[in-house]
Amino acid sequence: MKLAVVGGGSTYTPELVDGFARLRDELSLTELALVDPDAGRLALVAGMARRMLKRAGHPAEVTATASVAEGVAGARAVLLQLRVGGQAARNVDETLPLECGCVGQETTGAGGLAKALRTVPVVLDIAEQVRRHAPGAWIVDFTNPVGIVTRALLDAGHRAIGLCNVAIGLQRRFAALLGAAPERVSLGHVGLNHLTWERSVRLDGTDVLPALLEEHGEEIAAAVGLDAALLRRLGAVPSYYLRYYYEHDRVVAEQRTGRSRAAEVAEMETRLLETYADPAVDTKPELLGRRGGAYYSEAAVALIASLLGDRGDTQVVNLRNDGALPFLPGEAVVEVPAAITSAGPRALPVEPVEPLHAGLIAHVAAYETLALEAALHGGTERVADALLAHPLVGQASLAGDLARRLVEANRRHLPWAAGA
Template sequence: MKLAVVGGGSTYTPELIDGFARLREELPLTEIALIDPHEHRLELVAGMSRRMLARAGHQAAVHATADLAEGVAGAQAVLLQLRVGGQAARDVDETLPLECGCVGQETTGAGGLAKALRTVPVVLDIAETVARHAPQAWIVDFTNPVGIVTRALLDAGHRAIGLCNVAIGFQRRFARHLGVAPKRISLGHVGLNHLTWERSVHLDGQDVLPALLAEHGTEIADTVGLPERLLHRLGAVPSYYLRYFYEHDLVVEEQRGKPSRAADVAAMETALLSIYADRAADAKPELLEKRGGAFYSEAAVALIASLLGDRGDTQIVNVRNGSTLPFLPPEAVIEVPAAISGAGAVPLAVDPVEPLYAGLISHVSAYESLALDAALRGGVERVEDALLAHPLIGQASLAADLAARLVAANTAHLPWARS
């Protein structure tokens, strides 16, 4: 079984390799193609990956290439984990909005829109190459903003599913609080990518969320960066990304007083690549835990194994809405539990969504549609429309100012902005 990883030179990749090695019986890979245009970086990561697999006694071959067509040819699944513009572009995403009094984050708000503008056209070009050289392959998108990118792939007719590690992270944390195996935990997870709430936590079918909040509310609140009283009032656990909405002004104040996350990650990446260059290194470094992407490999293995093995199990993914959330259009992409089989992902029915959540979901979903239109067709006015529709911006003069700034800062990655 061949798996291709686009963005294989990422410092994330050894996290994937570690999971592939540990979960080899679940996903018996024979070839892993790492694809990346940054050849020096790719070679360091590929060498580390080969040593990790050898240490684990895994027989899969690791093939490193800058040639996309060669890398994806014959693959059964293709993982997308690319970052157009690298950490330098991310730094702009996280700092430019702060100049206008808006939260600076790479997937949420103005920064998330900038990332979508750069990313969607590149991902669609990649997907066309996959369609030509591996027409039966599933595309698993881990590239942010996952909801918008997945919608773009699906609208273009590709076999694609979006994946995020937020849900599996909650599952593992709740299991740890309860002292049980993660497989016994299922989540009442609902919303959009990076805009979700856990409205229930089932242990062997019984909802234990009230007990979890009563016994571990302080720690859970610290994890998501929100006041404990809010979690008790909601009776739910919002994802960390809801902090950008529920505590916007506080977050802006905090962000203005410290270096960007991009700056921190860039320093980590330099250190990680130095580790990967050591030919004696053959185990996932502890520093990688701070890089982000916790449990990404487990989520990816589970999804690919179910798609290729037609297992029919339930996983939380990004998928077409259909009629699942009746207040959204069918073509919207939502993040909910879904049945995964060889035919793809089918969202499961969810309990009616409370207006407190449904209003924000609708608002952000409308923004995502406009963001996708701007990414596909370009134009400063379309960028401005998307910003005007976003609940974290939503003011005419602010949207116009940010649109001009974002386009100017990203001209190198936006062909339409240079014409």
């Protein structure tokens, strides 16, 4: 079985390779094709991947190419993990909004919109090449903003499914607190990508979330950057990304006094690539754990194995709403538990969502619709409309100013703006 990774030169890739090596019985992988336009990074990462698989005794061949068509040809599944503009663009996403008093984050708020503007057209071009050269292949999108990118793929008729590591990360954290194997723990996960809550944590079918919040509330709250009293009042565990909404002003103040995450990651990437260049290194370096993407490999392997193996098991993914959350349009993309088969994901029934959560979900879902329109059709006014609809911006003069700044900062990545 051939799998392709577009953005294969990412420093994340050895995390994925580590999962393929450890979980080799899950997938009969024979070829891993890494696709990336950066020849230097690609060579280093591909060499590292080959050494890791060799050490594990895994027989898969690792191929490397700058050609999407060549890399995806004949693949059964294609993983997307690209970053248009690299860490330099991310740094702008995280710092420019701060100049206007808004949260600076690469997937949420104004920064997330800038990333969507750059990313959606590129992903759709890649997907068309997958359609031509790997007909029938599943596209698994790990590229942020996952909800918007996945909807763009689905709207264009591609066999696509979005994947995020937030749910699996929380599942593993809860399992550790419970002293239980992860497979015994399931989540009542609901919302949109990077806008989710765990409303139940079931251990062997019994909800133990109230006990977890009572006994480990401080630890769980620290992990998601919020106060334990808030979690107990909500009776739920918000994802880390909810702190940008619930504590907006505090976060902005913190960000203005510290370094951007992009600057930190750029330094990590330099060190990781130096490590990957060492022919003696054949195991995942400890530093990669600080790079982000924890449990990405486990989530990716499980999803691909279920899609190709028709397992019908339950996983948290990004898929069409189609009535799962009745207060959203059917075409919206939501992040909920779903049964995964060869026919694709099917959302499992969701308990009615509390107004406190539903209101914010509906608000951000409306923004995502406008963000996709801006990414597909361009125009500073469409960008301003999306920002006006976002709860982290939501003021007309601010939205207009931010829109002009974002378009100017990203002009070379936006064909529609290049000549404007």
